[in-house]
Amino acid sequence: MTFPAIRAKIEATSLLESWSERLDQLAQQQRTAAYAFVMGSCAELLAAFEIPLFLPEINCLQTAISGTAQGLLQHAEEQGYPSDICNYLKADVGLHLQGRRLPHKRLPAPCLAIATTACNTYIKWAEVWQRLYDMPLFVFDIPGTRNPGHPSQPGDPAFAADLAYMIEQLRDLISLCERITGRRLDPDRLSHALDCTNRMSRDFNAILKLNRQEPACFDAVRQGGAYLGVFNAFRGTDAGVRYFSNALEELQQIRQRCLREPVAEAPFRLLFAGLPCYPLYSRFIRMFSTQGGLFVSSTYLQFASGGGCMGYQYDTKRPVESFAEGLLLTTREAMDSMFLAGDRLFEAQAACRADGVVFHGVKSCRTVSTGLADARLALQSRSSIPTLLLESDMMDRRLISPAQMQNRIDAFFETLRLRRKAGAP
Amino acid sequence: MNLNTPLYFGHALPVDASLEQILNACRELLCDATFPTLRLWQERGGKVLGHFQVYLPEEIAHAAGMLTVKLGCTTGITGQPGSHFGSYLCAVVKQVFSLVDEGRLKPDLFVVPSICDAARNLPAIWSRNFNTPCRMLYLPQNSASPAAARYLQQEYAGFAAVVSEVTGRPLDLEALRRSAAVYNRNRHLLRVLQVLKSCEPWKLALDECYLLTAVGSLLPPEEHNHLLEQVIPQLAVRQCQQQDKIRVVLCGCFCEQPPLGMLEAIARSCHVVSDDLLIGLRWLTDDLDVQGDPLAALAHAYCSSSSWSPVQHDPHRQTADLLLQQVKQQGAQAVIVTAPKMCEPGLDELVPALAALTKAGIPSCVCEFEQGMTSFELVELQVETFAENILYSGELP
Structure with missing residues (x-):
């Protein structure tokens, strides 16, 4: 099951390219940026101070998709x-050790790093x-x-x-x-950034809800990844607001079209738990889409947006206190969506009327992957829904065995088809 | 039955036991997968708190009458976690789960400090598989913040509330002060043991020191104190021939513990004068003030006078610098860096530690290990060669 090349996916590519170009310019001008992570990036605060933001996780996954990660990993090793x-850490270290240079861009040095405890x-x-x-x-x-x-x-004392x-x-x-920066915080600037994130978060949340109903109108791993990239790199900005507003509008149109012109055979609605396989990004998704699979929801969007997709709304009248509260609630939500995947997937599967759940554990991210095998067992004990557990990596091709992966995916779809034929709920 | 009657020292082991008897008994206890002291405690009606590495303020549970057990200290015990975990996880996470899953360990409460990404998944996994309560303890990672101690005091109060739910005993500050005094004594005795190991290492080998320390994770602190009080004078007069061994610092054992066989192999070639084995038992480096608010004192001590490990970020102290300082203070000639397989915090520290040692001209060797390993010939050969290189390097022309 595939969707036509939707505008939001193309715009996301363009926006993320402009983000990379901006970083390259900074590096050329010997200027610096704040380094932060997607779970608790404090992007709005940095925007209020006009400190450029660099998100190394996004840069790392881009190197995995483009195929340059392997050399960086090897250099660090x-x-x-x-x-x-x-392997995110390792590839990033490799990049710094070779002078922050990639084939088509350079990266600015850090003036500040912010690390939350969302991930140790x-x-x-x-x-x-x-x-x-x-x-x-x-x-x-x-x-x-x-x-x-x-x-x-x-309201609780705790x-x-x-x-x-x-x-x-x-x-x-x-x-x-x-x-x-040598200047005081301007609360109005922080309020504006928070207001932008409020609107982005509200629309992002609405986008995710669209897929709960049938027909689904986007793939939560492919298009979802694009939404996620823009959400993280452009949170707190007007460009981010415009992007999500347009994306929501476009998806609503797609949904209307899908309702008017339903496809002959409904896709297998799948839930995705874990991290994408970035070194084989498109191929991995095609392994499912060519067999009629469509990811209608993904835990990745919840935690990798730093809980931002939950739709939390900051109180822009008290920006500092509300920013702290929002950071606590959203980052905690991100952590819970990783650790409690096993408990939440049962409800998520029912809410999305999913036909199957795909767990993708990656060796190099214990935060996400430690509980996945157990989460699968927990889901199996409560539901007869077919599940598939794959193990590979989000960065290192040496840890990926595509043929073996394909075999297991084939067997999974065989089960899905048999169940559909037998009229399983 | 009375919970004050001995569980071990004075029960399974005579109070006038010789040093050799005590060491043998400690070894048996640590290798016993049936956890006899915990079983006996529970048979007498006591409650057991199991906790993950590295540090937990055990005083809070002790004051409520619980026996605390630091999980992952037992040696030679491996489990079969089946399909609950992927292959890329450390042995200590799997061992803790297996011991409970197989029914060998039945804690009444499980507490996990937020030390690493794998450990932080444990409470959710636990709650899906077991009925006993489980709680995460979020020790501050921003201990430089002026708000950290106040936050931690609240965190400890929350922990005390859970303990109270399990035991039915509300937090009694007077009882907590008494517990703090008992643990002060315990930490003092462990420090004495460390000083002895550093000053007269031929009298106390690495594996022996580990045995005497690690049983503390399975005993009430009072009983561990009695045992140490009995042993320390015996060690002081122990007649051992001084051996020609290099003085080394051993690091990397802050969480997963190397198997006893590996410690024995290292001890055959080296005098380990300082280490971070079970560092959580001596995490607080000074005595707690038992006069004021004990929760505040515990929180303050954690933020201001504690040891260090890779799982604790400290903006004022780099672990590599601390390692160099330790080498200097202990007059060590070399460092053995142990690298537990799949332990991210430990492995992340490997490069800076080795770089700092190389820069300072301090010889080092890396020994990879896993709790469940059973063959130590390679480690022994590696350490022996390393030690000989240093020992005889002065004789080269």
């Missing part, structure tokens, strides 16, 4: 970096930059859910304690940004 660590590897990764560049590193400690499935809520810690840290980060 030659310097002693072990094979069993996060973020901290180790940022420590590498600190050793290389001796720039300030701000570890933003964001407490997660203590009792699985029962997060504290605004939530208030976490929020107080967040606000204190945010004030420290603001002071640091003020020192770096």
